[in-house]
Amino acid sequence: MDKFVRLEGLVAPLDRSNVDTDAIIPKQFLKSIKRSGFGPNAFDEWRYMDVGQPGQDNSQRPKNPNFVLNQPRYQGAEVLLTRANFGCGSSREHAPWALLDFGFKAIIAESFADIFFNNCFKNGILPIMLPAAEIEVLFQQVEATPGYKLVVDLPAQAVVRPDGHAIPFQVDAFRKECLINGWDDIGLTLRHADKIKAFEEKRRVEQPWLFAQ
Amino acid sequence: MSKTLYDKLWENHVVHQEADGTALLYIDRHLVHEVTSPQAFEGLKLAGRKPWRVSSIVSTPDHNTPTDHWDEGIKDPISRLQVETLDANIREVGALAYFPFKDPRMGILHVVGPENGATLPGMTVVCGDSHTSTHGAFACLAHGIGTSEVEHVMATQCLVQKKSKTMLIAVEGKLGKGVTAKDVALAIIGAIGTAGGTGYAIEFGGSAIRSLSMEGRMTLCNMAIEGGARMGFVAVDDTTINYLNGRPFSPQGETWDKAVAYWRTLHSDPGAQFDRVVTLKAEDIRPQVTWGTSPEMVVGIDAVVPDPAKEADPVKREGMERALQYMGLNPNTPIQNIAIDKVFIGSCTNSRIEDLRQAAAVLKGRHVAANVKLALAVPGSGLVKRQAEEEGLDKVFVAAGFEWREPGCSMCLAMNADRLEPGERCASTSNRNFEGRQGPGGRTHLVSPAMAAAAAIAGRFADVRDVL
Numbered sequence: 236m237d238k239f240v241r242l243e244g245l246v247a248p249l250d251r252s253n254v255d256t257d258a259i260i261p262k263q264f265l266k267s268i269k270r271s272g273f274g275p276n277a278f279d280e281w282r283y284m285d286v287g288q289p290g291q292d293n294s295q296r297p298k299n300p301n302f303v304l305n306q307p308r309y310q311g312a313e314v315l316l317t318r319a320n321f322g323c324g325s326s327r328e329h330a331p332w333a334l335l336d337f338g339f340k341a342i343i344a345e346s347f348a349d350i351f352f353n354n355c356f357k358n359g360i361l362p363i364m365l366p367a368a369e370i371e372v373l374f375q376q377v378e379a380t381p382g383y384k385l386v387v388d389l390p391a392q393a394v395v396r397p398d399g400h401a402i403p404f405q406v407d408a409f410r411k412e413c414l415i416n417g418w419d420d421i422g423l424t425l426r427h428a429d430k431i432k433a434f435e436e437k438r439r440v441e442q443p444w445l446f447a448q
Numbered sequence: 449m450s451k452t453l454y455d456k457l458w459e460n461h462v463v464h465q466e467a468d469g470t471a472l473l474y475i476d477r478h479l480v481h482e483v484t485s486p487q488a489f490e491g492l493k494l495a496g497r498k499p500w501r502v503s504s505i506v507s508t509p510d511h512n513t514p515t516d517h518w519d520e521g522i523k524d525p526i527s528r529l530q531v532e533t534l535d536a537n538i539r540e541v542g543a544l545a546y547f548p549f550k551d552p553r554m555g556i557l558h559v560v561g562p563e564n565g566a567t568l569p570g571m572t573v574v575c576g577d578s579h580t581s582t583h584g585a586f587a588c589l590a591h592g593i594g595t596s597e598v599e600h601v602m603a604t605q606c607l608v609q610k611k612s613k614t615m616l617i618a619v620e621g622k623l624g625k626g627v628t629a630k631d632v633a634l635a636i637i638g639a640i641g642t643a644g645g646t647g648y649a650i651e652f653g654g655s656a657i658r659s660l661s662m663e664g665r666m667t668l669c670n671m672a673i674e675g676g677a678r679m680g681f682v683a684v685d686d687t688t689i690n691y692l693n694g695r696p697f698s699p700q701g702e703t704w705d706k707a708v709a710y711w712r713t714l715h716s717d718p719g720a721q722f723d724r725v726v727t728l729k730a731e732d733i734r735p736q737v738t739w740g741t742s743p744e745m746v747v748g749i750d751a752v753v754p755d756p757a758k759e760a761d762p763v764k765r766e767g768m769e770r771a772l773q774y775m776g777l778n779p780n781t782p783i784q785n786i787a788i789d790k791v792f793i794g795s796c797t798n799s800r801i802e803d804l805r806q807a808a809a810v811l812k813g814r815h816v817a818a819n820v821k822l823a824l825a826v827p828g829s830g831l832v833k834r835q836a837e838e839e840g841l842d843k844v845f846v847a848a849g850f851e852w853r854e855p856g857c858s859m860c861l862a863m864n865a866d867r868l869e870p871g872e873r874c875a876s877t878s879n880r881n882f883e884g885r886q887g888p889g890g891r892t893h894l895v896s897p898a899m900a901a902a903a904a905i906a907g908r909f910a911d912v913r914d915v916l
Binding site (some may be wrong): 258263318325353 | 464597704
């Protein structure tokens with residue numbers, strides 16, 4: 236996993252609540268057995284005028300000019316700004332894979348769905364929850380300022396606007412460490428392998444019905 | 449100190465806990481399907497890791513498999529490759545049980561696990577699928593995980609977790625005629641909103657919940673995720689234990705007795721404290737129909753489509769307007785005036801035998817309306833299908849003009865060939881009415897199986913209480 240420490244990135248606004256993972260990456264693309272290559276199909280139904288299929292040359296497809304991420308001013312965006320309950324619905328990790336592949340490294344929202352939120356951290360994406368009032372100001376500033384960038388400083392736990400205003404955010408200490416160091420969860424857990432084995436053996440004796448072969 | 453059911457389930461699985469509360473939780477049951485597992489198996493292989501305990505794995509393909517012409521196999525080559533990849537991965541590592549494509553016990557994982565007794569009270573159950581909350585019906589700590597966590601569970605038999613807040617949703621009283629667990633689930637989501645349960649583990653209680661069958665409880669817990677909660681569960685009682693007795697992977701003899709004694713402790717103690725309590729009166733719940741593109745956009749069958757002009761919050765208002773535009777609906781239209789094109793009875797929410805019986809009871813001696821282009825009945829598993837056929841339900845469906853299909857996820861998420869065409873409107877017993885969920889441009893209205901059957905006959909939404 237890539238490390239996430241500090242990012243100064245162009246911001247793209249997606250002004251909707253309840254953006255679900257079906258919208259982020261539609262089902263037909265989940266048939267892939269790979270982890271990469273989902274970026275061109277992120278938000279597929281909103282982004283293109285036709286119905287996308289896996290394996291297509293997406294550069295030849297008609298784009299929806301009204302969809303915000305198709306606007307030239309947001310090309311190369313690395314920070315996604317959105318509203319409440321982002322990433323609700325299906326647990327598909329293809330959603331964060333698609334967003335990352337598209338170029339987003341941080342997502343700022345009023346709130347996130349739990350499973351999506353968790354999946355972001357496993358892929359080096361930082362999901363940031365900010366109060367609705369701060370989000371509203373950010374939407375106004377992004378709209379009014381072409382080339383609007385935000386600094387996302389994970390060690391300092393702050394989002395810094397171009398006018399210098401710093402907005403603090405909360406992040407779980409363990410997840411922060413993992414992101415800053417790019418740590419692999421599995422490696423960390425396996426440091427406790429002896430404890431897991433001991434727990435399992437005790438369980439096998441006390442609740443043998445859990446261990447049907 | 450009085451403990452909640454969640455406290456008990458949590459404490460029973462903590463392998464290790466850090467000072468900040470981050471814990472390693474032991475995972476008892478890992479359900480694996482074809483869509484969210486290939487990258488996890490590949491990750492294991494690349495890292496040179498072996499699965500920790502393959503006897504925790506129960507697996508079947510379900511998302512991609514066709515529901516008709518099984519003799520022709522899986523025609524879509526990309527879907528076929530994904531299913532074959534699961535075959536190869538399970539063949540290589542092993543599992544407690546694997547039901548490959550066309551196996552008599554194949555089906556939707558959340559139907560297959562419980563009916564085989566592979567979901568037992570007190571277990572932690574995970575799967576790369578958000579509807580894993582279904583298994584909470586058995587007082588399990590059951591929730592969906594992403595593919596990285598699928599790999600993590602395979603490699604370590606654990607998950608890194610922090611304790612959730614707790615919410616009790618109590619539904620008290622007696623459900624009216626024609627009002628089912630699906631209506632209860634939708635009414636709850638309507639009350640708390642799709643983000644209402646975010647950060648919470650929900651316990652469903654109250655006399656109306658206790659009177660539900662296991663299948664009803666599965667329907668309810670299945671949709672906890674639609675209320676934002678990764679998990680929802682119901683305490684163990686006689687209904688739970690009676691359901692499990694004699695299932696293939698249920699314990700037997702002395703082990704059964706010992707297990708039952710433990711299972712009987714799986715309830716919240718009197719006086720246990722919850723972070724939030726929501727109470728609903730069963731008598732207030734009417735058959736529900738969603739009108740928008742989020743499960744919280746739901747009303748009773750006797751209501752009208754809500755008017756965004758009456759919504760004060762500008763973000764919500766815009767969401768409603770966008771939903772109505774996508775759904776092709778006007779504010780204040782009576783729900784019963786909305787005509788439908790297709791009907792889907794199936795999915796991990798509503799494809800079990802009782803669901804099929806409820807639909808068949810409405811369909812018997814009647815026929816699907818002329819404006820309904822397609823009505824699908826898709827049993828949740830091979831075993832459900834066989835039982836339904838033994839009861840003659842398939843004949844009721846077919847006589848009414850339904851297609852009687854092979855088991856699978858089917859048109860709930862339309863990864864296979866079963867889908868809506870752009871603009872088509874569907875009465876669906878599934879769980880999500882998101883834009884494009886049942887096919888690009890498709891319009892989904894979530895309802896119970898009995899309500900889907902009533903809509904099929906009327907060709908528009910109709911109050912099932914009038915036809916029962």
